[in-house]
Amino acid sequence: MRTGVLSNDQIIEFLNDNFINTWVPNCELGRIQSLREPIAKRHKYEGKTFDTTHPLAQTIIKGWKTGSKKGSPVDCLVISSTLELMGRQPANELSENIKYSRHRRVEYYLTFFKKALEGKQPGLGNIVLTPEQPSQSVLDLFRTPTVGYQDYTVVVIDTTAFENGGTLSIDLEIGREEGEAAFYLFDGNIELSTEEESPKDEITSVWGEPGDTHQIMYVFDQGQFFKLGVTGHWAKDEPCVNAFHAKISVEENQSELTN
Numbered sequence: 001m002r003t004g005v006l007s008n009d010q011i012i013e014f015l016n017d018n019f020i021n022t023w024v025p026n027c028e029l030g031r032i033q034s035l036r037e038p039i040a041k042r043h044k045y046e047g048k049t050f051d052t053t054h055p056l057a058q059t060i061i062k063g064w065k066t067g068s069k070k071g072s073p074v075d076c077l078v079i080s081s082t083l084e085l086m087g088r089q090p091a092n093e094l095s096e097n098i099k100y101s102r103h104r105r106v107e108y109y110l111t112f113f114k115k116a117l118e119g120k121q122p123g124l125g126n127i128v129l130t131p132e133q134p135s136q137s138v139l140d141l142f143r144t145p146t147v148g149y150q151d152y153t154v155v156v157i158d159t160t161a162f163e164n165g166g167t168l169s170i171d172l173e174i175g176r177e178e179g180e181a182a183f184y185l186f187d188g189n190i191e192l193s194t195e196e197e198s199p200k201d202e203i204t205s206v207w208g209e210p211g212d213t214h215q216i217m218y219v220f221d222q223g224q225f226f227k228l229g230v231t232g233h234w235a236k237d238e239p240c241v242n243a244f245h246a247k248i249s250v251e252e253n254q255s256e257l258t259n
Contacts, residue, residue: 005105014110018117019078026073029057031064055083063088076109078116087116088123115160125158125188125225127248135249142181143241144232152192152229159250160223166252170216170228174208175243180233182207183244185216188225199229207233210242 005011015021027035028050043049051057056079063077063085072090080086089112098104115122122128127136138155145151159168174181184205186192193199203226206214218226230244 005102005109008102008106011106011109014113018113024060026075029061031061059083059085076112078113085121085124086119087112087121090123093123120160120223121158121225122160123158125156127155128158128161129248129250130161131252134251135247138246138248139243140230140246141241141243142179142230142232144179151194152231153244154192155228155230155246155248156188157226157228157248159220159226162220162223162250162252164253165219165221165223166250168216168218168220168226169249169251171247171249172206172208172214172216173245174210174212174214175245176211177240177242178210179240179242180207180209181242181244182231182233183214183216184229184231185218186227186229188227190227192227192229 006015026032027039029052030036030039052061059079060077063075063079072092074091076087076089076091077085078087089109094105094108098108112122127138129136140153140155142153143151157168159166170183170185172181172183182205184199185203186199186201187203190201199205203218204216206216208214216228228246228248232240232242
């Protein structure tokens with residue numbers, strides 16, 4: 001990236017005016033498993049240490065685990081002065097029309113940095129929906145909860161690109177293994193309780209048996225983050241694991257676009 005978009009004069013000027021800029025190799029923080037032992041031996045030989053428990057290092061590591069789980073050689077992370085993660089853009093997640101157009105890359109990254117500074121947290125959702133890519137799918141597992149513990153599989157949905165709002169649709173299909181599923185839609189700022197059998201802060205919810213299909217729909221006025229929490233139904237006595245498929249999409253508000 002240093003010979004790509006980050007070498008653009010406009011990007012350089014914006015970064016220098018608004019950020020303290022630095023970089024760290026992924027291998028130094030242990031992200032690349034095959035290099036952990038060689039890096040540790042090198043540090044020992046050189047008499048150096050790299051404190052991965054430092055709050056800045058922990059925020060970077062959090063950035064790897066936040067949002068999409070696709071691997072990428074370069075992650076652009078925006079971190080606040082209090083070491084909170086504000087935005088994330090992996091190079092491998094750029095769409096093809098942006099990746100191969102220098103002009104579009106520059107415009108895209110400028111927009112990314114500006115959204116991060118505005119507190120819109122770009123790239124921090126597992127599913128990032130935009131007018132250009134308004135639909136994505138998730139295939140994952142859910143588990144029945146143990147006694148006194150609600151075990152959620154959480155999908156974070158980023159709809160912040162839809163500034164005028166829209167309709168969020170989640171088409172759900174439950175796998176055919178044993179295990180009923182409960183699906184809860186939450187506001188993105190809600191911390192999911194592992195102790196509540198029936199969450200109090202849900203926006204809406206559905207539940208079903210193996211093989212069932214359901215749909216969640218929610219109209220929102222302004223782009224935001226959502227959390228989809230999926231868990232096995234409490235009524236199931238025996239512990240089990242089942243799969244679910246979710247097609248998540250947004251239809252942008254047309255009335256706002258035409259005004």
